[in-house]
Amino acid sequence: MYVSYPDSSAGSVVSRPIGLPSEALTLENLFASQPTDKFAAGEGVFWEGDAACDLFQITEGCVRLYRILPDGRRAIMGFRFAGEMLGFSCQTNYSYSAEAVTPVRLRRLRRARIQAMVEGAEHLQPLLLTKIFEEMEAAQRHIIVLGQLGAEERMAHFLVSAVRRTGMDQKRPVAIDLPMTRQDIADYLGLTIETICRVISKFKRDGLIALEGRHRVVLRRMGALQELAGELDALGEPSEAQAGLKQAIAWSH
Amino acid sequence: MYVSYPDSSAGSVVSRPIGLPSEALTLENLFASQPTDKFAAGEGVFWEGDAACDLFQITEGCVRLYRILPDGRRAIMGFRFAGEMLGFSCQTNYSYSAEAVTPVRLRRLRRARIQAMVEGAEHLQPLLLTKIFEEMEAAQRHIIVLGQLGAEERMAHFLVSAVRRTGMDQKRPVAIDLPMTRQDIADYLGLTIETICRVISKFKRDGLIALEGRHRVVLRRMGALQELAGELDALGEPSEAQAGLKQAIAWSH
DNA sequence: GCCCGGTTGTAACGGATCGTAACAGAGATT
DNA sequence: AATCTCTGTTACGATCCGTTACAACCGGGC
Known part of the structure; x- marks a missing residue:
């Protein structure tokens, strides 16, 4: 059973289950109420430089994130699998392109919508920060892999x-x-x-x-x-999400 | 002429100049009212794993940020020069060590203090996000340099x-x-x-x-x-701060 | 000045990685 | 099933970079 709330952005609505404590208003739950888009293998989801209006959660399949260098070389910045999210560490525009590796289903959230929701639910902010910090940690591990191994x-x-x-x-x-x-x-x-x-x-x-x-x-x-x-993962990967969340909460409150 | 506000953390105080529009409450201004610490060349400022209680702004000199791998290799994640800041992309604990390359002067801000200030000055939040996004962009450039060049x-x-x-x-x-x-x-x-x-x-x-x-x-x-x-810098380095700020504002409001 | 140690520069060598090319295999199309 | 195409695999020579060794330089202390 769901109830709809008017959304301050563009006249759309946001649904969430009732009867749950407000702590259940997680990013996962927000995504869960969105319709899923389908992409064929090899199809692009968005392109480097596009206005970053949406955040994504992969429901099914695998996505590659990459940048093309001026001379044509391709640098893959990461992969995202079912259950994982992307887009959090991008600014006004996506800093990489996203392409379906396999057939992909994903849900998207308009940024404007999330921003509006943060107003009324302050505890959402740390969840966003968590995601950003996770991507930062992944980037730092990647730097070490590429530079030292x-x-x-x-x-x-x-x-x-x-x-x-x-x-x-x-x-x-x-x-x-x-x-x-x-x-x-x-x-x-x-x-x-x-x-x-x-x-x-x-x-x-x-x-x-x-x-x-x-x-x-x-x-x-x-x-x-x-x-x-090189036991490189031992440095924070397993408890990553928890640590990130803990910090994000400390940050914003 | 300064006025002091009670700080919700540990009984310390926060000072800022009065008579200025609240837009002047920038990170730079916050740092400006802090005393400067001195470090000799080679001295450590903080260590990987330390609780990340402080943010820093370098007043003078150069700092290196690095991680030591289990087998002893050292990966330098970046350098910070006079005027630049560090610590924003770290979670509960610093993800790298910081050492003075030259004799260094720096100012430090307690995180708890900044968090408290954000409560009363919402426009601070986007400034923090800006810094995080800047470090993310730098990390992505670093990944491309190490992986492709x-x-x-x-x-x-x-x-x-x-x-x-x-x-x-x-x-x-x-x-x-x-x-x-x-x-x-x-x-x-x-x-x-x-x-x-x-x-x-x-x-x-x-x-x-x-x-x-x-x-x-x-x-x-x-x-x-x-x-x-490879014109790699052309991808966002000059206008980085502006773009980051713009986005950060969009994010939090 | 002089010495001394750490940093930096140079060269020769070896190994790891790259680039080309030829081939093998899987999946798609007919 | 036969063919085609794309991906993956292997071999080999070329190149880049790491390793080792040693000389030169610089700065600090005496």
């Missing part, structure tokens, strides 16, 4: 990091989907596609991983991979 | 970027100070000290730069350097 270390970090995001943890025989292409991984890790392939092959030879088709990897020796990755 | 391109970007920060622009014979060591530059650009030296020597041979002692560089052919850097 070798090819194998980068790949190991990428795999371990992918497992972390799925929630399942530590257990030895974990299988994950890597829906993006090798080229995507290369552009994300600052390497070439051939180096990606070579490293994957080496991991396979050494028994660290096994491949089940192109886009599915079994991580057979998580310990070894984590060691290769 | 070669050694010469990285160095060219570093030099051009340093000129941009001083304010003076485009004019051919520009001389800048690089107070940090070659090792610092190497750890910032993800290269070794020898590669830094090689590239600097090559730039000198090719007439792109001239050296006046170790820590002073004359950029003789800015055009060539900018071209090498």
